[in-house]
Amino acid sequence: MFALADHLLHPEGEALPRDVDARALAALLDSGIACRAPVSGAVYGTLLNDRAALEALGEAMHAAPYKAPPNAPILYLKPRNTLAGHRARVVVPDNALGVEVGASLGIVIGRHAARISANRAAEYIAGYTLVGDLSVPHASVYRPSVRFRARDGFCVVGPAVVAARHIATPDHLGIKVLVNGKEIFTASTASTVRTVTQLLADVTDFMTLSAGDVLTLGVPHGSPVAHAGDTATLSIDGLPPLTVSFIDAQQHVGEPS
């Protein structure tokens, strides 16, 4: 079971996460604390769940190598080495390419979820969190290398998991990304192919999700790219914003981790 009363966050340096009300959460975050990821289960990313992403692929979906539009949900794993928290410093592997900063709603599973129906799916959701799903930009979604998405620190989660009761309309949330304080990207969870509950139903038909696992609703199409030296702030309505800084590989060497 993964359960929370209110807002669950794990301040860096503390042994256990804290479960606090909105006011205490705001005070903690205002004090500038860094956090660990507030979750430790498996994290699954969802690809092409944004109608704009499918429109952008357009006719290419009917040609090689894709041949047909996607049918079942297309997922990928963000392995444990990728997990990081609020105020993480993430290495940009190639600064010419930068890092795509995908801001996605993370659905945090509350209990063993196998073959759940869309109309019961809400009972299996403990809460929501913000997932900064980072990737090295890559055009082809046919068989991309895992090195684009599985790098250390490439899944920044938090700062907090917010209890599901606080998020009344998960399919109608605004998404924003600021880089160096400037708003450069906006999107919405309303443009998905599958809603939160439909996605859970379709995914748990073939794979069980466990308590504490996270399934992302999917990164919006056209997410911005950051470079070393940038700081990004990701926000989704109803969730505390998530800050990530980008550094180059040289800076990383010798830095206490």
Place this chain on the structure above:
Amino acid sequence: MMRGRVAYAGAIHEAYPDPHGVRLADGRVRREDEVVWLAPIEVGTIFALGLNYAEHAKELQFSKQEEPLVFLKGPGTVLGHRGVTRRPADVTFMHYECELAVVIGQTACNVKRDSAMRHVAGYMIANDYAIRDYLENYYRPNLRVKNRDGGTVLGPWFVDAANIEDVTQLELRTFVNGTRQQHGNTRDLVTDIPALIEYLSGFMTLAPGDVILTGTPEGIVNVNAGDEVICEIDGLGRLANTIASDADFGRA
């Protein structure tokens, strides 16, 4: 040393081979079918290799690769020895893949091939199931093909690296209902174990308990509900699995 993990009489136990079946850490000896076999270790990240035996790549009509074809599998797919894996009624081609599973024993970051084997704790047999019917050409192999419940069978034993004299010369065999269908040798790996560790640790940190499924040789055939699939690797034992129907899982 070979060790397994079994559930017996209300608890989970470490277990060892015994002439009469299996010996639990607390001294009890039981028949193999009296215990429930779990995966021998609690796995971290699971990596799997596509097309890492030359003949198998030919079988699937793939040409030369620029880098190893690696995909990831989730912990929910893991199943132990003597487990049951569902075959959906609507599919025409579900197949096993017998693979050598390499277990990482020490954190590995930017490791070079010369020292890579120091980061290996040991080995297991893996049976990495796939359902060809569900293949879609996005983020291949898509998770509906490869990341299914019961789709990563591991065991029966975790075997210390020190107990395997030459990991580059191990025979792999798969039997379906007693008939040998698959046969290969780890000497034919396209990307060998040190190279895989060098490759993966070059862009991400590997941690103890991470598992690399090193790919499967040629000889895959469709399996049907009721089939018994046995994967064998020299020195690692034999890993059994049974295919079950939708009806067994309460699906119409």
